[in-house]
Amino acid sequence: MSSLSGRGQRLVQSPPAAEYLREHFARSPAPHDPALRPDGYIPLCVAENKLMSDLLCPQLGRPRQVPARVLGYDAMIGSWQFREALAGFLPRFLGRAVRPEHLAVLAGAGSVLELLFHVIADPGDAVLVPTPSYAGFWPDLETRDELCIVPVHTSASTGFRLTPELLDSALKSAGRRVRALLFTSPDNPLGRVYSRPELEAVLSWAEHAGIHLVMDEIYALSVFGPQAFVSAASLRPALGERVHVVWAFSKDFAASGLRAGVLVSENAEVLAAVDGLAYWACCSGHTQLVLGEMLSDQAWVEGYVSTMRARLGSAQHAVTRALTASGIPFLPSEAGFFLLVDLRRFLDSPSWDAEARLWRRLVEGANVNLTPGSACRISEPGFMRLCFAAVPEHTATVAVDRLARVLGG
Secondary structure: OOOOOHHHHHHHHOOOOOHHHHHHHHHOOOEOEOOOEOOOEEEOOOOOOOOOHHHHHHHHHOOOOOOHHHHOOOOOOOOHHHHHHHHHHOHHHHOOOOOHHHEEEEOOHHHHHHHHHHHHOOOOOEEEEEEOOOOOHHHHHHOOOOOEEEEEEOOHHHOOOOOHHHHHHHHHHOOOOEEEEEEEOOOOOOOOOOOHHHHHHHHHHHHHHOOEEEEEOOOOOOEOOOOOOOOHHHOOOOOOOOEEEEEEHHHHOOOHHHOOEEEEEOOHHHHHHHHHHHHHHOOOHHHHHHHHHHHHOHHHHHHHHHHHHHHHHHHHHHHHHHHHHHOOOEEOOOEOOEEEEEOHHHOOOOOHHHHHHHHHHHHHHHOEEOEEOOOOOOOOOOEEEEEOOOOOHHHHHHHHHHHHHHHHO
8 A cells, every 4th residue: 555645646656757858867867978978868858058057157156245134034936136136137028117026036937837827727727828838838737736738739731820710719629717828939849939910919819818828938038030039018008917927047047957937927916826835936045146146247148148149049050950961850940949850751650659659769779869749749740849959069960960860770
């Protein structure tokens, strides 16, 4: 007889972490090294920017005076000093002024999403998520919040374009109360930056449907293509009661390990309810101090963002050049750390089982890990996400060469 509760048994029997992540952590102790381990593991499955540590580590590690207040309890949704610093920084991409009292800081964007949806939806309620999607939304919302994500499937044949008609169909067929639409821009995994008219259509649809719109804008500054980022926060004079923006330091500042996510909301009840849960997901006071000082150095931030965009563009160009030379089809991206490779012609049948077999073949044969399309809830099998910024540029091209050898074998 198990010593665990029913909840504990379910976590063991059906772990929230996807198989590709479990494989990633199992292989990570033996990474690729050109000299020491040329056949080592190359992870192209995790959306992290590993190209910026030479700028970030000196900035975050410089000597500083740590005030005594950092050692004690503070507001669980972030110290007032840190939220003031964020209020000075966020308008850079939100396109509007932000007040500190409209911000909550928690231990990463995942915690922000989990707590936000905990207070705007009840167990069994539905949340609409357009696909292809970030794979982590499912464990974020379904594990402890016990919500039901209803995918809004877009099609490769239309370039994965979302339309109001697709949203209408998902809303009508949900079979349960729909509380929110969770929308990501820039998009993960497509790396697409949505235009003002496209965002206006999404916002207008959510307003007409009378549901919350949660905008995941976590890649707002990680744009390297010609399309300028537009925040949903800039579309109306006020966010109102039902529009909420999520951002974090994990992507734009390449610091996923520091666990600092931000909620922007003008709904006082939402913020008060999130505050009631924040004790279990608060961000370290020392982390807030370090990040707040970083944001206050405006000249450094300007240089960092400019360099980051250039490096992301260079990495994407190197990988797409290697993919083209190897005959591997892909969908170009203009933001984020990733793109989709189209491996449909390499499947032994047009099925999800065939995609799983191909993914396993690439992991075992190339020691390269991609994010399977099934994890991104793509509407048809054969697409996989390739995270080109997760390793140094040269290592990413080595990975493509390995993939090509396995696919051609």
